[in-house]
Amino acid sequence: MNWLLVVAGAAVGAPLRYLTDRAVQARHDTGFPWGTFTVNVAGSLVLGLLTGAVAAGAASPEVQLLVGTGFCGALTTYSTFSYETLRLAESGAGLFAVLNVVGSVTAGLGSAFAGWAFAQALWA
DSSP: OHHHHHHHHHHHHHHHHHHHHHHHHHTOOSSSOHHHHHHHHHHHHHHHHHHHHHHTTSSOHHHIIIIIIIIIHHHOOHHHHHHHHHHHHHTTOHHHHHHHHHHHHHHHHHHHHHHHHHHHHHHO
């Protein structure tokens, strides 16, 4: 039964990733992968919020499977982040590649912590 929760979350997260990536990237006329950056930071925020809620007892393990593993797992994309960073470096946009790595890791960790802190303040 748990796998159905993961599948249901992924069924929402994967199309949302694609649609968000396309919508964000269409608004930026630059080689920087803003769409992937956006979905990864947003997913980190949601996962941080969920982790804080679970730790505070405000969310169940089933919600964690649905939202954390399923939805966030399909929304965020490490493989695309890696590919786009490599593509930037190979195309001579080394500065963008470095900014993508540093910015994504910093913003992702920061948003996860912010989500966790918000959940703790709300439910602890």
